[in-house]
Amino acid sequence: EVQLVQSGAEVKKPGESLKISCKGSGYSFTSYWIGWVRQMPGKGLEWMGIIYPGDSDTRYSPSFQGQVTISADKSISTAYLQWSSLKASDTAMYYCARRQYSSGLGRSYYFDYWGQGTLVTVSS
């Protein structure tokens, strides 16, 4: 069974650093991209970026480039999302998801399995 299990909720102060995790199981972790998605309180979903754990190829949305770092440790099947200096505006739920590829009628990528989400609260 494919599973993505995220680390627990975090409460941090502005300026602090943070690294949250997403552990994959039940599939070949190095063969699928993993994506990160932000959802601010009461708002919609935002695509942050993706990483291919096989070679650590990483792509960022322009909105998040330079604001966060996405990484992965394939030896423990875990992807990470980290901040070096948190802001109050980083308060949100963060989801990881597995990026699947369909080569059927037309090639398409999509997120088929999702983690349960990690709530990050940044407050002084």
Place this chain on the structure above:
Amino acid sequence: AIQMTQSPSSLSASVGDRVTITCRASQGIRNDLGWYQQKPGKAPKLLIYAASSLQSGVPSRFSGSGSGTDFTLTISSLQPEDFATYYCLQDYNYLGTFGQGTKVEIK
């Protein structure tokens, strides 16, 4: 970056109604579009991928259509468990964008 314009932002409907949600891409994305359902406090769930392919386990009352820039999600007969927020997501050229979401509420 490709922009996705989703409409409407919300709608009220009754059980049994036919519901249609649309997404328009700012440039052609072939059929690289998925539809997701999110209920409060839960992670999103994939409904449709490649614009029109039904994800395994998803009821057949959900369907998707479109290609290029214009896409549609249709719920043929709305059920009580379908009241939720729906999002489109394009993932063309390794840079994804979600639509703004459509909240489907009970009339």
